[in-house]
Amino acid sequence: MSTHNTPPTQSAGGVLLASLILPGLATLVAIAPTSAAAETAPEKSTIAVKYGRYSDSQPGWDRIKATAPQVYVQAPIAGDWSIEASAVADNVSGATPYAHTQRSGASGGGKIGMSDERRAGDVKITRHMARSALSASVAYSTEHDYKSTAVGLDARWSTEDNNRTWALGVGASSDTIDNTASGINTAINEHKNTHEIMGGVTQVLTPTDIVQFNLTRGVGSGYFNDPYKSYDLRPNQRDTWIALARWNHYLEPFDASLRTSYRYYDDTFGVQSHTVGLDWVQPVGKLTVTPGMRYYSQTAANFYFDPVLTAQGQYDALGTLMRVVGLKGFKSADQRLAAFGAVTLSMKVAYAITPDTVVDLKVETYRQSADLYLSGKGSPGLDPFNAQFVQIGLTHRF
Amino acid sequence: MQRWRTLRFDFQAMASPCSIQLDGQDEPAMRHAAAQAIAEVQRIEHKYSRYREDSIVSRINQSAGGAAVDVDAETADLLVFADSLWHLSDGLFDITSGVLRRAWDFRAARLPEPVALQSLLTGVGWDKVERKGSTVRLLQAGMELDFGGFGKEYAADRAAAVLHGHGMRHALVNLGGDLHALGARALPGLQDTAWQIEIQHPRPDTASGKSSLAVLALQQGGLATSGDYERFFIHDGRRYCHVLNPRTGWPVTHWQSVSVLAANTTTAGALTTIAMLKEADALDWLNTQGVRYLAMRHDGQLLQH
Numbered sequence: 001m002s003t004h005n006t007p008p009t010q011s012a013g014g015v016l017l018a019s020l021i022l023p024g025l026a027t028l029v030a031i032a033p034t035s036a037a038a039e040t041a042p043e044k045s046t047i048a049v050k051y052g053r054y055s056d057s058q059p060g061w062d063r064i065k066a067t068a069p070q071v072y073v074q075a076p077i078a079g080d081w082s083i084e085a086s087a088v089a090d091n092v093s094g095a096t097p098y099a100h101t102q103r104s105g106a107s108g109g110g111k112i113g114m115s116d117e118r119r120a121g122d123v124k125i126t127r128h129m130a131r132s133a134l135s136a137s138v139a140y141s142t143e144h145d146y147k148s149t150a151v152g153l154d155a156r157w158s159t160e161d162n163n164r165t166w167a168l169g170v171g172a173s174s175d176t177i178d179n180t181a182s183g184i185n186t187a188i189n190e191h192k193n194t195h196e197i198m199g200g201v202t203q204v205l206t207p208t209d210i211v212q213f214n215l216t217r218g219v220g221s222g223y224f225n226d227p228y229k230s231y232d233l234r235p236n237q238r239d240t241w242i243a244l245a246r247w248n249h250y251l252e253p254f255d256a257s258l259r260t261s262y263r264y265y266d267d268t269f270g271v272q273s274h275t276v277g278l279d280w281v282q283p284v285g286k287l288t289v290t291p292g293m294r295y296y297s298q299t300a301a302n303f304y305f306d307p308v309l310t311a312q313g314q315y316d317a318l319g320t321l322m323r324v325v326g327l328k329g330f331k332s333a334d335q336r337l338a339a340f341g342a343v344t345l346s347m348k349v350a351y352a353i354t355p356d357t358v359v360d361l362k363v364e365t366y367r368q369s370a371d372l373y374l375s376g377k378g379s380p381g382l383d384p385f386n387a388q389f390v391q392i393g394l395t396h397r398f
Numbered sequence: 399m400q401r402w403r404t405l406r407f408d409f410q411a412m413a414s415p416c417s418i419q420l421d422g423q424d425e426p427a428m429r430h431a432a433a434q435a436i437a438e439v440q441r442i443e444h445k446y447s448r449y450r451e452d453s454i455v456s457r458i459n460q461s462a463g464g465a466a467v468d469v470d471a472e473t474a475d476l477l478v479f480a481d482s483l484w485h486l487s488d489g490l491f492d493i494t495s496g497v498l499r500r501a502w503d504f505r506a507a508r509l510p511e512p513v514a515l516q517s518l519l520t521g522v523g524w525d526k527v528e529r530k531g532s533t534v535r536l537l538q539a540g541m542e543l544d545f546g547g548f549g550k551e552y553a554a555d556r557a558a559a560v561l562h563g564h565g566m567r568h569a570l571v572n573l574g575g576d577l578h579a580l581g582a583r584a585l586p587g588l589q590d591t592a593w594q595i596e597i598q599h600p601r602p603d604t605a606s607g608k609s610s611l612a613v614l615a616l617q618q619g620g621l622a623t624s625g626d627y628e629r630f631f632i633h634d635g636r637r638y639c640h641v642l643n644p645r646t647g648w649p650v651t652h653w654q655s656v657s658v659l660a661a662n663t664t665t666a667g668a669l670t671t672i673a674m675l676k677e678a679d680a681l682d683w684l685n686t687q688g689v690r691y692l693a694m695r696h697d698g699q700l701l702q703h
Contacts, residue, residue, distance in 0.1 A: 125407050
């Protein structure tokens with residue numbers, strides 16, 4: 001079809017004129033400096049395009065950009081279209097970004113499903129200043145047996161040269177657990193309150209090194225039991241410390257990036273854990289190879305009780321029950337409170353078969369078991385847990 | 399006078415991440431205006447959802463093949479707009495085409511049975527919708543209206559109108575990538591500069607992490623983007639996206655992404671959808687609409703006006 005056989009209703013800017021019948025829209029157009037004339041684009045929004053080249057000389061640094069506290073730089077940009085400017089964009093225009101949507105499965109296609117499924121209430125407000133930003137958030141969610149309200153305050157500010165960013169955050173949440181509605185009645189109007197404070201700094205050390213350090217302190221009190229487990233009685237206080245350190249280093253001789261991280265966790269239940277992560281991002285021509293590994297180990301909570309095993313090493317249900325009944329004080333058989341270790345190995349390969357066809361393959365294998373516990377044997381009677389994850393992607397332009 | 403500040407409100411609506419940003423001096427007034435604008439978005443979502451049994455759209459659809467349904471003035475206006483779009487696009491923008499998505503299972507990545515598609519196509523056609531006064535009637539049983547094709551864009555404009563009505567002159571509304579800018583920035587040092595909008599790259603480079611096609615300076619008006627990357631599957635090396643031609647029932651293939659800048663978001667959104675549907679004729683047609691656009695063709699060629 002060509003523009004010649006279109007109906008006579010098609011005048012210049014016909015769609016815009018048609019939209020003016022909608023309530024309120026005529027007012028908006030009237031205030032626009034260019035009005036409803038043919039040249040409807042804003043005067044200052046000229047278009048110029050640069051594309052196709054990523055000028056970052058340090059490939060593989062995208063990850064740290066994503067994880068570092070995001071500095072909201074509002075430096076005005078002279079040019080109108082620019083690839084590098086993406087980091088200071090105020091907003092993103094695209095087809096609906098489903099990847100960032102909490103619940104997106106409702107509509108089976110179409111431009112966008114107008115869905116009712118949304119979080120009960122979740123509003124975040126951010127105030128931006130020249131080199132800093134302050135955010136406040138409120139969230140409320142409810143399920144049939146669980147209600148949660150959380151508030152948070154975050155501040156971040158960066159130095160004149162943008163090489164250092166400080167971050168400070170505080171948060172509080174208040175939960176109510178009540179399963180009387182489902183007739184179980186093991187938790188009746190129980191409450192839990194937690195308070196958290198986080199401080200962090202991200203520092204560009206050299207053109208090839210970025211480090212980050214975060215420290216989080218949490219204080220929680222109230223009902224921590226699992227109301228759906230028998231013999232689950234936990235302390236009503238759980239205080240936590242979390243320390244996180246990252247270092248990303250670009251190795252010029254290899255044209256590769258090394259991403260490392262270490263996380264330490266400690267709480268008053270007696271659980272301590274260490275997580276170490278390593279990724280090597282290696283571009284080789286059209287190929288990018290990213291091998292990675294992560295190791296995790298945690299101690300058991302003080303009140304975790306081991307199951308009783310038979311001489312053959314089988315789970316002895318009756319023996320375990322007898323032991324539990326005799327236990328005084330706090331107790332839990334929750335495997336997440338046991339001593340164990342875990343290893344994740346991953347490999348991602350992206351390859352451009354032709355300039356138009358890119359294949360990427362990611363393979364990940366996860367193993368969790370008592371034997372992987374940092375200092376020898378972990379909790380007895382735990383079933384090892386293995387998981388494999390394979391993802392193949394194909395992008396073809398035609 | 400108080401100092402200038404920027405407030406940003408993030409919220410979730412219409413299954414999308416949304417935000418409102420305001421530059422201003424009177425913080426309580428800014429908060430109040432934003433709350434009213436968010437309420438307006440929620441009102442529209444609620445009213446035109448096809449998932450709510452009590453929504454006006456559900457009432458119209460439930461009466462398909464039966465009696466005419468009386469509609470309120472706002473809905474009647476939206477139907478007039480839908481009618482204009484149908485005429486202006488040579489029948490390509492058709493709000494009865496939503497039923498076609500029943501044939502396309504994007505999760506299973508399966509091509510539809512031709513028979514299934516054919517039978518659904520018999521229920522597609524704006525010419526099978528009868529409007530008389532304030533009533534509307536779908537002539538065939540099984541027909542459905544879907545306002546999803548412009549509901550989010552209309553909500554962005556309405557939210558901007560609410561902000562404007564509350565005296566806001568420096569604001570940016572973003573509903574899942576459909577944007578309305580209400581005047582330039584006003585922070586000291588940023589006075590009269592435009593809002594910087596990143597255009598999502600339809601084929602982001604996973605190796606370099608480059609996910610943006612370009613950045614657009616938007617000061618006043620609407621910006622919307624349509625693409626073949628929002629929901630799609632690849633079968634035998636071909637991409638099948640969710641933008642379906644209402645005549646054939648098959649996905650369009652000519653454009654990876656089309657962004658349009660217009661005086662309001664409703665117009666920008668309708669134009670970007672119609673451009674996707676017009677395929678090779680899209681740019682000739684967009685040029686008749688007097689708007690700016692940035693489009694990436696199937697072969698990666700970037701075209702702009």
